[in-house]
Amino acid sequence: MNIVEKILARASGKPQVSPDDVVFANVDKVMIHDVSGPGVIKVFEKLQNQGISVDKLWDPAKVWVAEDHFVPSAEKVSAENIVKLSNFTKKYGIEKHFKYGMGQYGICHTLSHEEALVMPGDVYVGGDSHTNTTGALGAFACGLGHTDIAYVLLNGRIWFKVPETYYFKINGKLPDHVMAKDLILKIIGDIGTDGGAYRTMQFGGSGVDEMSVQSRLTLCNMTTEAGAKNGIVEPDQKVIDYLTSRGATNVNSVHGDDDAEYAKVFEYESSEMEPIVAKPFSPDNISVVREAPSVELDKSYIGSCTGAKYEDLVAVAKILKGRKVKIRTEILPAAISIYQRAMENGLLKIFLDAGATIGPPTCGACCGAHMGVLAKDEICISTTNRNFPGRMGHIESQTYLASPLVAAASAVTGKITDPRDLK
Amino acid sequence: MKGNIIKYAQDNIDTDVIIPGQYLKIHDYAELATHAMEGLDPDFHSKVKEGDFILSGRNFGCGSSREHAPIALSHSGIKAILALSFARIFYRNAVDGAFLLPIEIDEDAYNGISEGDEIDITLSTNEIKNITKNQTYKMKPFSEIIGKIIAAGGIFKYKPDQD
Secondary structure (H helix, E strand, O other): OOHHHHHHHHHHOOOOOOOOOEEEEEOOEEEEOOOHHHHHHHHHHHHHHOOOOOOOOOOHHHEEEEOOOOOOOOOHHHHHHHHHHHHHHHHHOOOEEEOOOOOOOEOHHHHHHHOOOOOOOOEEEEOOHHHHHHHHHOOEEEEOOHHHHHHHHHHOEEEEEOOOEEEEEEEOOOOOOOOHHHHHHHHHHHHOOOOOOOOEEEEEOHHHHHOOHHHHHHHHHHHHHHOOOEEEEOOOHHHHHHHHOOOOOOOOOOOOOOOOOOOEEEEEEHHHOOOEEEOOOOOOOEEEHHHOOOOOOOEEEEOHHHHOOHHHHHHHHHHHOOOOOOOEEEEOOOEHHHHHHHHHOOHHHHHHHHOOEEOOOOOHHHHOOOOOOEOOOOEEEEOOOOOOOOOOEOOOOEEEEOOHHHHHHHHHHOOOOOHHHOO | OEEEEEEEOOOOOEHHHHOOHHHOOOOOHHHHHOOOOOOOOOOHHHHOOOOOEEEEOOOEOEOOOOOHHHHHHHOOOOOEEEEOOEOHHHHHHHHHOOOOEEEEEOHHHHHHOOOOOEEEEEOOOOEEEEOOOOEEEEEOOOOHHHHHHHHHOOOOOOOHHHO
């Protein structure tokens, strides 16, 4: 069995599972946030009206709550949702509730690794499509809707069809000017936005071995944009060290068998990789940066679970150091812990000296919620994950998806720019 | 199950256009319905009738996991989506929440059915009859688990241990 089959077999109490088997898997960790949480609360209300008991959760210790999409509260409806979340966690005894303005908080998929909330081998479900991100720690990490999350909260398990696995073998270390974001955009461009649909996308090979855990998180994050059920990397010592340094103890590992089967294997040579952008209006509409259209950009947005981890901010700082931005540039660290590290290591000063605005951790404009959404005809280069029509604001705005290096270089020139071409 | 078709002849209709991100904070189902398809078809709310079906191309419902998408469509009156394929979370949400039926169709149905056509879907025979044009197409049968959850009326009514 491969790693996903092993995890799902263990979680469903079966000696063996194969693709297309339907299993009821016991869940190890669950996440809700300020959009899916109130959605789940609504489902609970419906269930109560149907006479189904919602008095207690199956295991509040396995549940954690993020406040990320509309925080700090954008207006009164968002504020009320935050109050609903607080009432919910209090009622059900959920202790891991990361509240904004009270120490560590941030984007759910960032907290999952910054706070070592998910372990290798876990079945982890979240009320958000980018739950796939955390598969980089070697977990089966999968996004679900409100009804399914409500079901898990009450029953501790959920059905899955065991996915077949596409294996992406990355040969060699990525060049310095190429980031994991470029690689995953290239892969999505190759297989399309439904190319991984219902499947696992697993990443391996020497290029992935060489990668930091945070780069692997970027790869797994955007498997969602290829339609995948989950993304995963087999855990190694780097993952164990990453989690241990963030307070985890007794981190276990799980690996696929030597004779594990994959539906298809794709190979990529890192040395051939180039900086990539995804043009409007789809993540698979890719172009090499040096061949991208010569558009006048209005904004560079550096944020989200995809592109505002600490490593992403370091890449941005490398470019912005000693330079000035030519277009509006917003930088939103994805969690308070990252914000703090950025402060301690002088990154925030570099950003401010360059003329950028620094915002609080939030999903913010990535999902068109608030904190810098786009006006009609505005064109943005962004380290985020989607560029569908209206995704970041007005239906006639445009977003180019790019790596932190490219978004920063483009902030300096006002045009889509390969970091190698910066003077 | 009979209904009339609203056709969007395109692939990759994503949840950001089905219900734009600014409305994610809303959890009142009737209010969500007033914004359904707003990112693609601002006239949708005025033209949709109770019992209508949507017809579309590949990868319907891709993108965000927001259950607001099937909720907004269902509470607009949409009973089924006929598409060449579906994105997985939308599909799951539609079935597990018992909001609407995701019906996988083939190219014949996709090309043969037009805006406004009256359609009759028979799940027991996996047949789609186009009453307006007097044509019949096959739908892809539901997988076993999906069929059972639909028959039960959603994940909470489905009893896996009694299988």
